[in-house]
Amino acid sequence: MSGGYSFDISYGKMRVPVYRVYATPLEGISAIPESAFTGRPNTLFALEVDVEVFGRNFFPAYEKGDNSNVVATDSMKNFVLRQALSYEGATLEGFLEYLGRNLLAAYSHMEALRVSGRELPFHYVPVPHQERFEQSEVLFSRAHGDYAVASLDLARDEQQHPTLSNHRCGQVGLELFKVTGSSFTRFYRDEYTTLPEREDRPLFIYLDVFWKYGEVADMLAADHQRYVPAEQVRDLLQTVFHEFVSESIQHLVYEMGKRLLDRFPQLAEVSFEAQNRTRDPMAVSSVDERVKVYSDPFPAYGLIKLTLSR
Numbered sequence: 001m002s003g004g005y006s007f008d009i010s011y012g013k014m015r016v017p018v019y020r021v022y023a024t025p026l027e028g029i030s031a032i033p034e035s036a037f038t039g040r041p042n043t044l045f046a047l048e049v050d051v052e053v054f055g056r057n058f059f060p061a062y063e064k065g066d067n068s069n070v071v072a073t074d075s076m077k078n079f080v081l082r083q084a085l086s087y088e089g090a091t092l093e094g095f096l097e098y099l100g101r102n103l104l105a106a107y108s109h110m111e112a113l114r115v116s117g118r119e120l121p122f123h124y125v126p127v128p129h130q131e132r133f134e135q136s137e138v139l140f141s142r143a144h145g146d147y148a149v150a151s152l153d154l155a156r157d158e159q160q161h162p163t164l165s166n167h168r169c170g171q172v173g174l175e176l177f178k179v180t181g182s183s184f185t186r187f188y189r190d191e192y193t194t195l196p197e198r199e200d201r202p203l204f205i206y207l208d209v210f211w212k213y214g215e216v217a218d219m220l221a222a223d224h225q226r227y228v229p230a231e232q233v234r235d236l237l238q239t240v241f242h243e244f245v246s247e248s249i250q251h252l253v254y255e256m257g258k259r260l261l262d263r264f265p266q267l268a269e270v271s272f273e274a275q276n277r278t279r280d281p282m283a284v285s286s287v288d289e290r291v292k293v294y295s296d297p298f299p300a301y302g303l304i305k306l307t308l309s310r
């Protein structure tokens, strides 16, 4: 309470773009059967960073216009960029933890922080090299598909040391279209039901997946042995979608969740947000019934969520 009011405040800098070149390569990753990914050179380590600062010490700025404790968000942006230069690790989560710890160390009046990062994905460019094509080591093409995210909450323990109080990692923005091998039948029918049963439908989903580790040491260890790369999670989800003939998106995300928790014992929880973007059939070939044309459905879309914990 202050001035008779109770309050809840935070402030910070959003979407600080960071393009670090020649970061430390990601190595030591354990292979999984669903993915060819075992590391990346991190030649271009690009992300957008949000810093959100919590602390009652900032209330005088709101109440009295007293900015004496206010770290300018412009300074925060500079802090983020300098940390990106000195970071010696190889992961998004590691960078956020390094940044968060150093912010709390530098500013004793910051009580707690949320630091979040969004990968700015770039793909390798194939270039001719000795009669074959190889990935350029210097040229990267900005990709606008799915990308990794992470959010870390840091607080202080009784001795004022920074501690990681919460975290969430993810891969968001997948858009996957499976042309055959999905059904949606035997659902509840009443006077509102107009949807026909489909033994085989073209299933188009937008998908976000999130995960939490049981022990944060597995996320942050420098050997990366138990680190879960977002690339492997994405490849595992794609493999399950490819292989599994689902009865619904609910059925599909549950299968994905089980596979993730089986494959990565270091994870405590996985969660999904899936949008049903399935298209409506418009025309079928009279020569080959596999050949069909679909178009956009009514613009509202189904939303399916799942959280799976141990």
Ligand SMILES: O=c1[nH]c(=O)c2[nH]c(=O)[nH]c2[nH]1
Residues within 6 Å of the ligand: 184, 195, 247, 248, 249, 250, 276, 302
């Ligand atoms: O996989 C699906 N789950 C649903 O709950 C649903 N509802 C709907 O109309 N189509 C679908 N598809």
